[in-house]
Every structure is written in C-alpha cells, then in structure tokens.
Amino acid sequence: MNFSDVPSSRADAMSDKTSMHRNAIILADANNFFASCETVFNPSLAGRPLVVLSNNDGCVVSRSAAAKQMGIVNGTPWFKIRGQAAHDGVLARSSNYELYASLSHRMMHVMSGFFSHQEVYSIDECFLHGTLDDERTYETCRRMRETVLRGVGIAVSIGVAPTKTLAKIANHWAKQHPSSHGVTLWTAIEREFGDDVLRSVPISEVWGVGRRITKKLMGMGMTTALDLCRADPVLIRHRFSVLLERTVLELRGTPCIEDESDASNGARSTQILCSRMFSSPVRGFSTLSQALSVYAQQACHRLHRQGSLCGSVAAFCSTSPFSKDYSHVGNSVILDDPSDSPMVVAKAACEALRNRIDEHAPYIRAGVMLLDLSDSGHFSTFEGMDAQRDEHGIGTVLEDAARRFGPRRVGIGYGGIRGKGRNDADTGASWTMRRNMLSIRGTTRWDEMPIAHA
Template sequence: MSKPAVMRRMQEIAHVDVNCFYASAERAFNPSLEGKPVIVLSNNDGCAVTRSSEAKRLGIAMGDPWFKLRPRAKEWGLVALSSNYELYGDVSSRVMELLGRYSAWLEVYSIDEAFLGVKGEPDELLALGREMKAACRRHVGVPVCVGIAPTKTLAKLCNKWAKNNPAFNGVCRWESVPAEQRDALMAKLSVIEIWGVATRLTKRLNAMGIFTIADLTRANPVAIRDKFSIVMMRTVLELQGTPCIPMEEERIGRDQLIFSRSFSTPITTTAGLRQVMSVYAQMASARLAKHDLQAKVLTAFAATSHFNPNEKSFPSVCLALPMPTADPVLLTRAAHALLPQVHEGVKYVRVGIMVTDLRPSGNQKPLELFENPHEERGIGILLEDVAKRYGRGSIGLGHAGLKGGPDWSMKRDMLSPRYTTHWDELPLVKAA
C-alpha cells in the first residue's frame, strides 16, 4: 500500500513538539532549574541556541553570544549550560518511543518533534492529545504541546497556537476551534510563521500583497505554483485543508550527511587536520552503514575564523568516489585529498566532511573488476558497534585511532551530567 493511500485513511494528524527541548531535558534531571532563566549554548559554548521562557522574558535572543551575556548572568540569575548532546539524544528517544504507543504511524521529524496519524471522534482526539501531553510529562519529565488537524501544515499551526495561547492548555485541535476564531488567529500571524516559509519567501509573498496566513489561505494554489513552486502550492492546499504532504515512516533517506564542528583550540598543523578528517570520515562511514546507505560523492572543507581578517583560508575539495560506498578506508582516503590545499601555521577553527548522492546499499552491484575488497568486510558496522559498546574514541583506523582528541575536541565547560548514558554520571537519589 502506498504512503499517500495510507494517509487518505488517516482521519487526522497530530504534531507533538517538546517545549524548549534542550532546557526541558536539563530540567527533567535537575528540578532546581524550574522557574529560572536557562539557556543552552552552541558548540564551544558560543551562543544561546535554546532559551527557557524565563530567559526569553529577559530579552535574550536566539544566537546571542555568551561572552556578552556572561557579565549580567549573576544579576539575572541566568543559568547557562553547554550542549549535552548525549542527554538530549536519549531523552528524545524516550519521547519518541512513548509517542509510538499512541499510533501505528509515527514520523520522527526532528529531535524534539513528531507527527502521528490519529483517528477518533472530536472529543476522543482532544482526549488523546491531552493524554500524550500528560504522559510525556509524567514518564519522561518534559512538557510538550500537541496540535491536531487534517493536514501536517495545519497541525504545526495548531501546535503553535497551543504553545502560545494559554486558553488551549497545550492541546489544540483545528476542527474544535470555532471558524471565526481560527480566521482571527490566522489574520494576526505573519506568513513567516508557516512551516517552511522563511524570510526570503516572506518578502516575495509580501510583494504580492500576501502578509498573513489568512491571506495565503485565500490565495489561488495554481497561481502560487506558477509564481513560486509546487512545494508552495502544497502549502496553500494544506492550509485549505487538503492533505498534500504524506506521512513518512522513517526519515532516513537523506540527501546528505554532514559531520562538522568548530574547535575549542584552532588546529595549525596538517597532521592535526589529517586526524580530524579521519575521525569524521569514519563517523560518516558508521552512520551510512547503520542506515544501510552508500555515498557516491564526498566533500571535505576547512575554514579559519570569520573574525580574523588577517588570516583567511577556506580550502575545499569535492570528489566523486569510484563507486557508491560506506567503506571507511575509501572515505578517509578521499577526505585526505584536502590536505595539499591547507597551509601549515594557519589557524583552522572548523573542518567538515559531507557525503552526498546517497543510495541504498547493494542497489547496484559493481562489476567484479571494480569491487571494493573492504566493502564486504563490514568495517563501518564494526566501528559503530565497538564505539557503542566502549565509547567514541575507543577505536579508529589509522590516524583516527590516535590519541590527542582533547586538543581539538569541542569545548563544553558548563556541561551537565550525562545522566542516562554514562554509568559514572547516573543521578543519585538520597532518602531523607
């Protein structure tokens, strides 16, 4: 049965989103943070990427740099934390596993949100939304909001209303809101609030006299397609109540995978860059093997700081691999093609590996002359299995197996305990 056919059988779609996810995950294990302004910082403790509602009320904007906020942190009672990716990933998995109990069709859209196919009478759907909200709070410890509607786009919009309007108490169903109230809410919101509409597209719509969601809902879908794209036409149809974006069982078939982070300490040697690229290439291999994918193209790049005008260097290389592969040996060798372009002594603060043109493994078996002898050995899967059991850095091929990562690894000076993934950081409960 095709996915669109499955979607036609679904009565409605629920969109569940965790509120201020990173901050909420921290509060789930540290209740003393409740009621306090909390921000979670980006890589290397750079800038605010998550703000609790209390932090937002202080006027802290997304992307505000920590060095500017630090002087007033004590005055505000502001708590800043480093990104605890291990904790957030595990909390996300727990939320998604819990939501999966409420529907046979669950699409994990991102680390903190998911779509579910739901059926039932109006009262039953509202009750289901409230039950999911209560279960996430009770069993995982994080607050969520739920939007329920005939289409994905409307479900996202309902979730936004549920989050920003206390009258909905965190759960909003499209058909349960009176038509005149829906029209009033849509007339107040700019088109930039719609899922998939960004700043540039908003400007183009404004130039056509379309300023609010209500304006776009009244637009002619065919005219929008001719002026913009079929994607934008689907958005208009979804706003009008016609499902056009099908549910996806699993969002694995990505167009690309990227491994890239900024360094706490710049790398100035070719040897250092070789080690980082080896590690990232082998991480890409493990991820590809995990999802049974192969890549045909690899791009490697390095960059100096944008804030250092005296030292500009942005070398990159894009290579077509001899065959679709997930082999860490071939990916590492391809990544090292960047090395002749880098300069000793230059301070590189970022290196990245991107693999593209992804396709399912074994989709097209190469001729015997071009077979890769490493592919059948499953080295990528082996690396992933060992890393899962003994931790990242426990195994690596060639330069990726050398010690010395702390010299270039990410700075996280305000990291909270990884409560659920590291034995020596498990939370302790003491009886009074």
C-alpha cells in the same frame, strides 16, 4: 479580539456532539526541548532563566520560558551576554547531545503507543495520525501529554488539525495560550474565532515559507497566513513553486504533504555531513588530518548504519569569517568505486586537502561530506567493477566496539589520544569540542547516573 481569553479547547471539542470521525494530524512538540531536558535530572532549574549553548559554548540555541521573557534571542553569541546574564541570574549549559537524544527516544517511544502511526519529524517533535472524533482525540492527546510529562519529565504542546500546516498553527496556539492546557484542536479555535486565527499568524511563521519567499509574498501584499490561504494556488505555483502551492492548499484544509523519512533513524538520501568547529585554532596538515579522519569515521558510521555506499568524498576547512585574512578551502575526491569502508573514506578525506591548505593559517572549522549515495543492497554494475565494500569488516568492528565500550574507544589512524575524565568519550586533541558547562549524562553514563536518597 483578545486571544489571551481563549476558552479551553476541551470544552469546545466536547460541546460539538455531532463531531464525526475524521482523519486527524496530531503534532506533538516539546516545549523548549534542550532547556527542558536540563531540568529532568536537576529540578532546581525549573522556572529559572536557562540557556543552552551550541558547539564550543558559542551561541544560544535553546531558552527556558523565563529566559525568553528576559528578551534573550536564539543565535546570540554567549560571550556578548555572559556578563549581563551573570548579573541577571541567567544560567548556561553546554549542549548535552547524549542526554537530549536519549530523552527524545524515550519521549517518542511513549507517544508512539497512543496513535496508530508516528512520523518522527525532528529530535523534539513528531506527527501522529488519528481517526477518532474530536472528543476522543482530545482526550487521547491529553492523556499522552500527561504520560510524557510524568514518565519522561518533558512538557509537550499538541496541535490537532486536518493538515500538517494547520497542525503546526494549532500547536503554536497551544504554546501561546495556557487556557488550552497544552492541547488545541483546529476545529475548536476555527469555530470560535474563524478567520481571525489565520489572520493572527504572520506570513513569516507559516511552515514552509522561508525568509526569501516571505519578502516576495509581502511585496505582493500578503502579510498573514490568511492572505496566503486566499491566494490563487495556480498563480502561486507559477510564481513560486509546487511546494508553496501545497502550503496554500494545506491552509485550506486539504492534506498535501506526505510523510518524510523518519528522523529518528537518521537516514540521508543525498549526502552525509560531519562538521565541527574546533575549540582552538588548528594549524598544519598533520593536525588537521586528525580531525578529518575522525569526522570521516563518524560519517561512515552513519553511512554504515543506513546501509549505503558513497561515490565521492568532500572535505573542507576554514578560518574565522571575522578575520581579515579569511580563507576557505574545499575539495572533493571521486572514489574508484562506491565504498562503505572507513579506511577508504578517511584516506580520501585527507587526500582531498593534502597540499591545498596554508600550513600557517589558523583553521577553526573542518568537515567531511559523503556524496553520491546509493543503496548498498541494490548496487550493481559491470563485472569487475564492484563496489569497494568493507570486506574486512572494519566498520562492523568499530560499530560493535562503540556499542559495547562507548564512542571512539577504537578508530583508524591517529586522531588524538583519547580524552580523560568526563571527556573520555572524545579525543584528547586540542581541537576537540569544548563543553565547559556540561550537565550530567544521566541516561547514558553509569558513572553519571543520578542517585536517589530515600
């Protein structure tokens, strides 16, 4: 069967005049999100091979459709393909996190107005819930897609199905088949192709099936989503887990996966991690502690924003894994009482690695992790054992300053003199993240706002 000749999902949906009202899961996913964001304020990039790089311009993390057609794979180190990319006309951009987050917020806001419930699953995708019949669901999704493209400049693909797992498959179908016009209804493709739809999906591409589970399932003779759909759910639960059992049931059309915490608010229930690679190796505790202090304050920002306390603080650093003298150092400190104070957390992060590192080792990465999280509003214990709350309001002051003047305009301790020029929102220290191919931050910087000439 040639799946490239799939008829329009709209035609299929509208041909079913007996379609009944049903609960539908709608998955809207931006196409090549980071790369697509780069074209919003630079239309000349549209249709060209473009890659977006990770921290410190390290590896490819997003590719335009043209770059994918050239065989460039996510995770490829940029230094390995830089020469060939220049020869082939491939363009590269540093990760513009400010721009991506801003456009994601706009995109999610637009889509939230089309259906009654929205679950932001990640920066570039969300689940929506609908109760309309197939025809009206399709038309609403089509209008939503056109509104996002016209108002934000980002193309999205939409899959509609009775479960989240099937919505993922329908969404992937919409991406792979231009005749679907970016919107695919599971009922339409299932009616047209039957079991061949699930048979065309490799087991490794089923949502919720990881790499290790894939190997075990293939060892049992399961190679496609259809094989997993036909498996005994009880056997799957005993051999693997209740989570994979839910995947089996979802493939059969039974909703089993509940909504998770909205990714747009960044809430974490178990830990908060802030980790970065340095643009150049760091030696000595005095310099390393600068980075630890900055990362601790960034982690505290998230902690404060979600109204939590942390009971312990972990810090770590490591040298290059490719060096023969690879070294990884990590340690944790249990706080006397749970705290949300950036002063307490930053001090604990530095103390965790004091006298533990090699003063001459070239560390290329460090991070701070806040553990044992609890709800600040409901924390209670014995009298005299209260939490170390931010009684002086330093965290609030830092939040207000960042909101009014931008990030890292004020902080605790010496974290490296603030950068200049386009890097004025970061420290000016040698370990600051490198972004040499950064595009304009047209939605968050007054001095980088694009100018339209009439």
